Amino acid sequence: MKRRRFLKIAIAFLGSVTLLSFIYALVKFLSALPSRIAEANRLTIRKSDIPSGEAKNFVYQNAPAVIINRPDKGFIALTRTCTHLGCLVEYHHVKQRMMCPCHAGSFDLEGNVMSGPPPKSLTSIPFRIEGENIVIG
């Protein structure tokens, strides 16, 4: 191989590696979702604030969520972001469903899809009961 050709290939290789390292760093930088840079926080809600059959909205790690006191099965915490196109689902007291106002998707109180276009269930959020309090996260 001629010296000139070798130098050209070496410069092209080193230049590409340098450029790719910056592009890699930039892609990682841009893909840092708000939830990843949010504080890993804990949230405490009083049990007495949510009577049976009622629900309470809250924000957990920058994402809207809801905790529901189901009449027979107790508490469950779910994200409120519809798995279809990201609208926020609302707890429907009478129907005992989570309803999406955008495209009429509906979920049962376990978070499973009941009808409409959502492709996946709502994600549940871990919590535990400590005396009179519900500790989320």
Next chain:
Amino acid sequence: MWNKIINWLEVRVGLGNFIQTQVIEYRIPKNINLFYTLGFLAVIAYGVQAVTGIVLLIYYIPHPDHAFRSVQDIMTKVPYGWLFRQMHTVGSNLMITVVILHMITVFMMGNYKRPRELTWLGGGLSLLITVMFGLSGYLLPWTQLSYWATTVVTSMPTALPLIGEPIARILRGGDSVTQITLSRFFAFHVAVLPPLFLALMGVHLFLINRIGISATPFGMQDEERRPLTEYKRKTHPDGYSYYPLFFQKQMFMVMAYFSVMFVIITFVPTLFFPDEANMPADPNHTPADIQPAWYLLPPYQLLRLVPNKFLGITLQLVLVLVFLSWPFLDSHPEKNVLKRPILRGVFIFLLVMWLVLLSWGRI
């Protein structure tokens, strides 16, 4: 495929002709030296600042309640945020260094002389805008250092009678540095200064292209002593091709620039981050020995030395005016500074004074 794309562009834009005439056939003086690459290096340095600045804008929040936290998040939580912040901070200091070196070498080689007075003026104004970039960007992290250094710097104009106080109030948007100041400096930093700078840079580069590259005054007969009666572009028909000879020099300097930047980021990452730069701004507590950025230390120290504040600031304004209008004041036909002992002596004296004031200001 590649050839087809090149051909598609060629028949529409005439890229081949442009490269042939502006790059390959573009001649540069035979005695050109490495210092001639500093202008190009300054443009690259500005480019680095623009790219990293835009990237940082994605996570930075210009509000006193969030600015410090958002910058800390960029440094510690956002992947590679530390890299872009360090590049921006270290780059800002290196950029000012490169621009100062560029001006010193242009001065030393007498390249400010006619017909290049306007090119010097454009470069000098660009240096002032660069300092303003540094000054406005300094406040944005909303740290103890940035808050109090900005308080000190924005107090400087108050030395001027009558107009001093209004100027300080306009700068701060009130009597002290507040949220309004942060918003103003942020807008200034990202929206006002960049177009101003680009316009000046455009004029500067246009003039360089239009007037032609000046040869160094060392070891060559200087033809520019002729009376200036008509426009004539300086060409160097017996010179070297820009590509690859000078291009290689420029690339060498660009690599050296990035090497210095990454040596600082890797081995002395706290060089531009003293303790006060890691504390959130507290408007109720001034830390001891607060100082502005190093490039503002000479005027800051001069202001402290001159007992009368008005005299001190007037002296500085006069120095800036002399600096900008120097090509119009210096009508001596000799370009070679080595053949002008008085000018050389004054220049060395001013340079030493600048360094002494810089070091003194740190104490």
